[in-house]
Amino acid sequence: xxxxxxxxxxxxxxxxxxxxxxxxxxxxxxxxxxxxxxxxxxxxxxxxxxxxxxxxxxxxxxxxxxxxxxxxxxxxxxxxx
Amino acid sequence: xxxxxxxxxxxxxxxxxxxxxxxxxxxxxxxxxxxxxxxxxxxxxxxxxxxxxxxxxxxxxxxxxxxxxxxxxxxxxxxxxxxxxxxxxxxxxxxxxxxxxxxxxxxxxx
Numbered sequence: 001x002x003x004x005x006x007x008x009x010x011x012x013x014x015x016x017x018x019x020x021x022x023x024x025x026x027x028x029x030x031x032x033x034x035x036x037x038x039x040x041x042x043x044x045x046x047x048x049x050x051x052x053x054x055x056x057x058x059x060x061x062x063x064x065x066x067x068x069x070x071x072x073x074x075x076x077x078x079x080x081x
Numbered sequence: 082x083x084x085x086x087x088x089x090x091x092x093x094x095x096x097x098x099x100x101x102x103x104x105x106x107x108x109x110x111x112x113x114x115x116x117x118x119x120x121x122x123x124x125x126x127x128x129x130x131x132x133x134x135x136x137x138x139x140x141x142x143x144x145x146x147x148x149x150x151x152x153x154x155x156x157x158x159x160x161x162x163x164x165x166x167x168x169x170x171x172x173x174x175x176x177x178x179x180x181x182x183x184x185x186x187x188x189x190x191x
Contacts, residue, residue: 063151071167
């Protein structure tokens, strides 16, 4: 059960195109990652909702292909169009 | 999901003000993430029930469906899902977790 870095990155980017994203492979085993996602899509959402949005972006892989993802989400505030 | 399992879960979180679904037990956690949350609750001197999902495969999968949350541990306070390991750690660090215990009248270290 592993998930490569690129796949993880592209799944998150796909769901949060504006995101500032930092992913680390913590153990170098493609199985324990940390991710910080900063996106305006989180604005006004609770932490639980924010984390669920990321889990949804991973399309059911969290807890299956992907064993561990230490997750941090933050709202991105800035000029809106 | 199975009605009986659903009732078992809702019974646990109703009868225990602070209920942690975890891998292993509070005294002998079997996963680092579960240990982190159990340790935070111990630090805050909060009395909690640890439910070991490793003892029951149905429960282990069922709690994920029940909470719509893909990972273990999961913390419930007074029947409300508070979060998993990352959220609890963050809330502990910024003081929000203590606030929740205060608001919900859960005895804890002040």
